[in-house]
Amino acid sequence: MKLKRVRVENIRSYIDLDISFDDGVTVVSGVNGSGKSSLLEACFTGLFGSRALSKDFVISDIIRKGATKASIVVDFENQGNYYSIEQGYKVDARSGKASNNRSVFKVNDEVMVDQANQTYEAVKALLKMDEEAYTNCVYIRQGEIDVLINAKTKDRQRMIDGLLQIGKLEEYRERASSARVGVGRHQREADSRLKDNIADIEVLEDSKPYQLLNGLRTEVTGIEKAILDLGSKKERAKELIESIGDRIGKYSEILEQKKKADSEIKDFKTNISKEHANIESSRDQVNSGNNDILALHSSNVSLFGVVEVADGSDIEGCVTDLEKQEVSARDGFSGVVKKRELALNNEAAQNNFLLNLNKQLNNSVGSIRIRNEKVVFAKNDLKKYLEDVEQIGSFIQNKYGDAKELGFVEDKLDQIDDISGFVNEKQTKLHGKEKEISATVVELEKKIQKSKDLLSKGLCPTCGQDLQGSKVCEENAGDEDRKTELINELELIRADQDKIKVKVELIRNVRDIIKAIAEAEKLLLLKKNEITSIEKGIEEHLSSIKEENDKVIDIEKQIDECKRSIGELKSGMESLKSEETAAQEFHGKLLHKLEVARQIRSNILKARNIQNNINRLQDGVKNGLEKIELFESQINERKQRILKLDEALGGVDLKELQADMSQYERAYNGIVSEMGMRDMRKGELHKEIGRIEGNIQRLNELKIKQKMLVNKKDFLAAVYGDAEELETMYLRLRVELRAKNIDALDRLLNEIFSFMYTNNAYSHISLDPEYNLTIYEKDGTPLEPKLLSGGERAIFNLVLRCAIYRLLAHAPGSTGSAELPPLIFDEPTVFLDRGHVHQLIKLIDMMRGIGVGQILIVSHDESLIDSADHVFVVEKDPITNSSSISGK
Numbered sequence: 001m002k003l004k005r006v007r008v009e010n011i012r013s014y015i016d017l018d019i020s021f022d023d024g025v026t027v028v029s030g031v032n033g034s035g036k037s038s039l040l041e042a043c044f045t046g047l048f049g050s051r052a053l054s055k056d057f058v059i060s061d062i063i064r065k066g067a068t069k070a071s072i073v074v075d076f077e078n079q080g081n082y083y084s085i086e087q088g089y090k091v092d093a094r095s096g097k098a099s100n101n102r103s104v105f106k107v108n109d110e111v112m113v114d115q116a117n118q119t120y121e122a123v124k125a126l127l128k129m130d131e132e133a134y135t136n137c138v139y140i141r142q143g144e145i146d147v148l149i150n151a152k153t154k155d156r157q158r159m160i161d162g163l164l165q166i167g168k169l170e171e172y173r174e175r176a177s178s179a180r181v182g183v184g185r186h187q188r189e190a191d192s193r194l195k196d197n198i199a200d201i202e203v204l205e206d207s208k209p210y211q212l213l214n215g216l217r218t219e220v221t222g223i224e225k226a227i228l229d230l231g232s233k234k235e236r237a238k239e240l241i242e243s244i245g246d247r248i249g250k251y252s253e254i255l256e257q258k259k260k261a262d263s264e265i266k267d268f269k270t271n272i273s274k275e276h277a278n279i280e281s282s283r284d285q286v287n288s289g290n291n292d293i294l295a296l297h298s299s300n301v302s303l304f305g306v307v308e309v310a311d312g313s314d315i316e317g318c319v320t321d322l323e324k325q326e327v328s329a330r331d332g333f334s335g336v337v338k339k340r341e342l343a344l345n346n347e348a349a350q351n352n353f354l355l356n357l358n359k360q361l362n363n364s365v366g367s368i369r370i371r372n373e374k375v376v377f378a379k380n381d382l383k384k385y386l387e388d389v390e391q392i393g394s395f396i397q398n399k400y401g402d403a404k405e406l407g408f409v410e411d412k413l414d415q416i417d418d419i420s421g422f423v424n425e426k427q428t429k430l431h432g433k434e435k436e437i438s439a440t441v442v443e444l445e446k447k448i449q450k451s452k453d454l455l456s457k458g459l460c461p462t463c464g465q466d467l468q469g470s471k472v473c474e475e476n477a478g479d480e481d482r483k484t485e486l487i488n489e490l491e492l493i494r495a496d497q498d499k500i501k502v503k504v505e506l507i508r509n510v511r512d513i514i515k516a517i518a519e520a521e522k523l524l525l526l527k528k529n530e531i532t533s534i535e536k537g538i539e540e541h542l543s544s545i546k547e548e549n550d551k552v553i554d555i556e557k558q559i560d561e562c563k564r565s566i567g568e569l570k571s572g573m574e575s576l577k578s579e580e581t582a583a584q585e586f587h588g589k590l591l592h593k594l595e596v597a598r599q600i601r602s603n604i605l606k607a608r609n610i611q612n613n614i615n616r617l618q619d620g621v622k623n624g625l626e627k628i629e630l631f632e633s634q635i636n637e638r639k640q641r642i643l644k645l646d647e648a649l650g651g652v653d654l655k656e657l658q659a660d661m662s663q664y665e666r667a668y669n670g671i672v673s674e675m676g677m678r679d680m681r682k683g684e685l686h687k688e689i690g691r692i693e694g695n696i697q698r699l700n701e702l703k704i705k706q707k708m709l710v711n712k713k714d715f716l717a718a719v720y721g722d723a724e725e726l727e728t729m730y731l732r733l734r735v736e737l738r739a740k741n742i743d744a745l746d747r748l749l750n751e752i753f754s755f756m757y758t759n760n761a762y763s764h765i766s767l768d769p770e771y772n773l774t775i776y777e778k779d780g781t782p783l784e785p786k787l788l789s790g791g792e793r794a795i796f797n798l799v800l801r802c803a804i805y806r807l808l809a810h811a812p813g814s815t816g817s818a819e820l821p822p823l824i825f826d827e828p829t830v831f832l833d834r835g836h837v838h839q840l841i842k843l844i845d846m847m848r849g850i851g852v853g854q855i856l857i858v859s860h861d862e863s864l865i866d867s868a869d870h871v872f873v874v875e876k877d878p879i880t881n882s883s884s885i886s887g888k
């Protein structure tokens with residue numbers, strides 16, 4: 001087998017790895033923790049699945065932390081075929097548990113199996129080794145140097161035997177042994193069955209079944225004959241019983257008839273006495289009925305007078321007549337009652353009407369009185385207003401008089417505004433002129449005074465210059481004149497002003513008069529209007545009063561009419577009242593008569609009913625008498641019949657017959673039970689015969705079986721011998737093979753040991769038939785391997801593994817080392833000194849020399865690298881923490 005390629009995804013420190021392997025020695029180097037061992041572990045796990053995990057490891061431990069899935073694919077070649085094993089893993093995100101969810105075994109790219117266990121079995125069969133053998137033979141794991149040499153003898157024996165397939169022989173031997181044991185068990189079983197069989201036959205033969213059977217059959221024949229005899233006896237008894245039964249039947253029938261006739265006679269007699277009692281009671285009822293009829297009749301005779309009839313012959317007609325009369329009297333009476341009710345209603349209506357009329361009358365009279373009072377008041381007002389009008393009139397005349405006195409006649413009064421305007425204008429003009437002149441005068445006076453002052457100072461009054469011969473005095477005199485002139489004019493104006501003042505005063509007075517007249521005339525108009533309206537009101541009142549008066553006359557007429565008709569109604573009602581009383585009395589009398597007539601009629605009906613009943617009762621009596629006669633004749637007939645039946649019986653005793661009968665019946669029953677007993681015995685005998693026949697059959701069968709068991713016993717003895725022989729053969733074969741292998745292994749061990757071991761302490765190693773390993777010192781002292789030093793043990797281990805590998809390569813049936821997996825060492829130089837490292841290199845060379853195709857070594861020892869055909873360097877990136885491999 002040759003490893004070709006390994007691909008890894010998310011395994012331990014690898015994220016992704018794809019590496020190919022060639023023939024020869026390959027050394028994988030790298031610093032501690034770079035991922036060297038991980039590569040070898042990946043190959044191992046790829047081949048054997050989860051079983052390759054070291055103790056205390058679970059799947060998730062080999063999956064790179066943080067990854068959710070992982071895979072390993074290992075490709076290898078073996079005897080011309082290309083194999084590929086794929087392992088896939090999945091990590092559950094929640095639990096963190098990992099599972100081997102894919103496991104495929106391919107041959108030449110064809111999937112052979114795809115299930116973990118099947119893949120494992122396929123690999124195991126192909127490599128002829130399981131994971132344990134793999135680690136013991138080809139894969140020397142780091143640090144596991146002691147396992148094989150320290151193992152217990154028995155385990156070592158199992159492991160080495162297993163590797164050499166010697167285990168198979170043991171397996172076959174065990175199979176042969178268990179087959180032998182199984183046959184032995186069958187033999188014992190067959191023996192005991194044979195013994196049982198013989199015992200059974202003996203018991204059956206001791207019971208002498210044929211003799212017994214003959215005796216039983218004779219007895220059966222006897223019983224059958226006895227049963228036949230009993231049968232004919234039984235027939236005879238049955239016939240006798242039947243004939244006596246017939247006779248008893250006939251006589252009992254006659255007795256039955258006699259009994260029936262007797263009971264009928266008794267019934268007839270009872271009926272007769274019942275009829276007699278009925279007749280008696282009917283006669284009593286007839287008598288009392290006749291008495292009742294007489295009483296009813298005499299009561300009617302006393303009533304005939306009341307309804308004025310001689311007898312009851314036409315009482316029906318009389319009742320009908322009276323009913324008719326009563327109806328008409330009742331109608332008459334109710335007619336009068338209705339009339340009176342009507343009159344009463346009428347009266348009430350008239351009274352209501354009268355009340356209403358009186359109310360109207362009162363209203364009208366009241367209204368007339370109120371209006372008359374209003375007229376009186378209005379006339380008083382009218383008088384006052386007329387007086388006022390007269391007064392206002394004379395006031396106005398007086399005012400006109402006043403105006404005339406002031407010089408204003410009526411017509412001139414209208415021009416008062418023009419006159420007033422003219423006067424006012426004149427007054428204004430005078431005032432203006434007066435003011436103007438007064439001012440001029442004041443001016444002049446000032447001028448004059450100034451001139452006087454200047455003059456008194458000797459200056460010109462006009463220009464203020466010095467007066468020297470001027471004519472000043474002349475000029476001054478002019479001003480004085482002018483002043484006087486103006487003062488005169490002013491006096492005239494003032495006189496005119498006084499006159500105008502008087503005129504203004506006059507005009508104001510006249511204006512007052514005009515105003516007074518106007519107000520008085522306005523008042524006058526108001527008064528006159530008032531008068532007109534009062535006069536109109538009076539007129540209206542008067543006409544209303546007239547209307548009301550007419551109404552009063554009319555209402556009074558109606559009241560009279562109403563009172564008259566009320567009087568009439570009252571007198572009418574008087575007469576109706578007496579009419580009503582009479583009608584009531586008449587009706588009462590008729591009612592009484594009708595009642596009496598009805599009483600008579602009912603009496604007659606009652607009497608008739610009673611008579612009918614009497615007739616019926618009398619018929620019943622007649623009938624009863626006839627029945628009695630019939631019953632008596634039937635009694636006679638039955639008596640005759642009984643006499644005849646007595647004759648027919650002729651003195652036979654039924655009891656005697658019955659006694660005979662029961663005697664025969666007892667005899668019959670005796671025969672039947674005797675037959676039953678015989679039958680039962682016969683049944684028992686048959687059963688017994690059946691049982692004995694069964695025994696005889698069984699005896700025959702047992703004899704046949706016995707023959708068969710004897711045959712089987714012989715056969716089993718032969719098989720047992722064969723198995724025993726086979727077992728010994730496998731045992732012998734194994735012992736021989738083991739001895740041969742141990743010899744070979746011992747030889748190889750010593751050969752490799754003397755090659756590898758350079759010190760001078762030990763002479764040789766021995767492996768005894770029990771697989772005990774012993775190492776001998778130069779002086780012949782034997783040592784157990786566990787007593788060796790660490791380095792010595794490492795050497796010893798390497799020697800042992802290489803020896804086993806070589807032995808396997810030359811084992812019988814093996815095709816040489818080509819079939820074996822590569823020889824793998826993980827850090828083999830640990831514990832070795834320089835000299836031994838050198839020997840190790842030579843050992844590796846030797847292994848290559850004897851034809852080991854691939855040797856895979858993980859080591860950091862440079863000297864090993866030197867002797868390698870191929871070198872891989874493993875590095876771990878400190879940033880990604882992932883390993884990678886490069887060739888060198």
Ligand SMILES: Nc1ncnc2c1ncn2[C@@H]1O[C@H](COP(=O)(O)OP(=O)(O)OP(=O)(O)O)[C@@H](O)[C@H]1O
Nearest residue numbers: 012013032033034035036037038061062063064065
């Ligand atoms: N499940 C895992 N996920 C991630 N990294 C892991 C896991 N298991 C192991 N490792 C890492 O893989 C690295 C390589 O370990 P490995 O045993 O292959 O080292 P080595 O090269 O053989 O070292 P040495 O020379 O010490 O034997 C270790 O440093 C470890 O941290």
Ligand SMILES: [Zn+2]
Nearest residue numbers: 460463464465
């Ligand atoms: Zn002058």
